Amino acid sequence: xxxxxxxxxxxxxxxxxxxxxxxxxxxxxxxxxxxxxxxxxxxxxxxxxxxxxxxxxxxxxxxxxxxxxxxxxxxxxxxxxxxxxxxxxxxxxxxxxxxxxxxxxxxxxxxxxxxxxxxxxxxxxxxxxxxxxxxxxxxxxxxxxxxxxxxxxxxxxxxxxxxxxxxxxxxxxxxxxxxxxxxxxxxxxxxxxxxxxxxxxxxxxxxxxxxxxxxxxxxxxxxxxxxxxxxxxxxxxxxxxxxx
Numbered sequence: 001x002x003x004x005x006x007x008x009x010x011x012x013x014x015x016x017x018x019x020x021x022x023x024x025x026x027x028x029x030x031x032x033x034x035x036x037x038x039x040x041x042x043x044x045x046x047x048x049x050x051x052x053x054x055x056x057x058x059x060x061x062x063x064x065x066x067x068x069x070x071x072x073x074x075x076x077x078x079x080x081x082x083x084x085x086x087x088x089x090x091x092x093x094x095x096x097x098x099x100x101x102x103x104x105x106x107x108x109x110x111x112x113x114x115x116x117x118x119x120x121x122x123x124x125x126x127x128x129x130x131x132x133x134x135x136x137x138x139x140x141x142x143x144x145x146x147x148x149x150x151x152x153x154x155x156x157x158x159x160x161x162x163x164x165x166x167x168x169x170x171x172x173x174x175x176x177x178x179x180x181x182x183x184x185x186x187x188x189x190x191x192x193x194x195x196x197x198x199x200x201x202x203x204x205x206x207x208x209x210x211x212x213x214x215x216x217x218x219x220x221x222x223x224x225x226x227x228x229x230x231x232x233x234x235x236x237x238x239x240x241x242x243x244x
Contacts, residue, residue, distance in 0.1 A: 043095065047085070050101030055088040058095065059192055064165060064182035071181070072103070079184065086197045091173055105170035106199035108178070108229060112166030112190045116159045161186050168193070201233045 047056060061084045065076050071094055073080070083095035091104040166185040171178045185193075200222075215236065222232040 042097070043083075046095075046097060052085075052093070052101065052104075053087040053089055056085050057196060058083045058085045059189070059197065060084075061189070062184040063094075064184075067181045070179045084193075084197065090199055092170070092197055092199075104173040105179075106173060107168055107193070107197050108171050108199055109169035110166060110190065110193055110198060111169070112185050113164070114187055114190075115162045115164045117162050118157060118159055120155050120157045166190065171199075199229065201229060201236075 043058075044054075048054065060081055062079050062081050063071070065079050068080055069075050073094075073096065084092055085095045086092045087104075090106070092107050093102045093104045096102055163184050163186045165182045168181045168183055169178055170181060183189075218227065218232060218235050221227045222229075227235065
């Protein structure tokens with residue numbers, strides 16, 4: 001009876017511990033949610049105060065310490081994680097809580113070459129049947145040779161992406177020399193920046209002579225990277241009869 005009572009007490013204590021851990025986790029999740037909501041509210045207020053468009057998206061990027069001065073930010077010894085914000089007008093800027101807004105840019109080019117680490121794991125399999133055949137043909141020596149020849153090596157190669165630095169070529173909207181910023185990337189970040197943050201010039205207004213199929217074809221070439229931004233814009237203008 002005492003054992004049963006002791007086990008029951010242990011079970012209750014374990015249940016109380018689990019409940020406490022669950023409550024702590026829930027409290028932490030609520031705290032994180034509140035911090036995110038507060039940050040988002042502050043960010044929206046700052047963006048409006050600085051005169052940026054009300055609609056925007058953002059991506060966390062890690063900027064090389066040596067390039068922070070190019071953005072007008074205080075130089076640091078270590079890389080800095082910043083928010084790259086794309087406004088609804090297609091321009092981008094780095095979000096920094098300050099009294100003055102950060103410059104707006106057009107992200108013209110993204111240069112990135114992925115790096116991968118190749119890992120090969122293998123194992124040796126032996127087949128007893130083959131070793132026994134060797135023994136039957138050449139005695140004990142044959143058994144050793146037969147066993148060695150029967151071994152098979154199985155290998156599996158895994159490619160793991162290693163985050164590496166790429167370049168963002170930014171053209172200031174207010175004028176001035178373009179700048180190149182080193183940003184830590186992987187394929188996921190590159191695809192996001194290419195899809196949602198790269199500056200895409202607007203197509204000219206359609207005319208009676210503008211072939212919709214040609215426009216769609218030019219858009220496809222541009223999205224595949226076969227036409228750069230300047231070539232894309234020029235070909236659209238040629239198609240619209242604005243350039244000869």
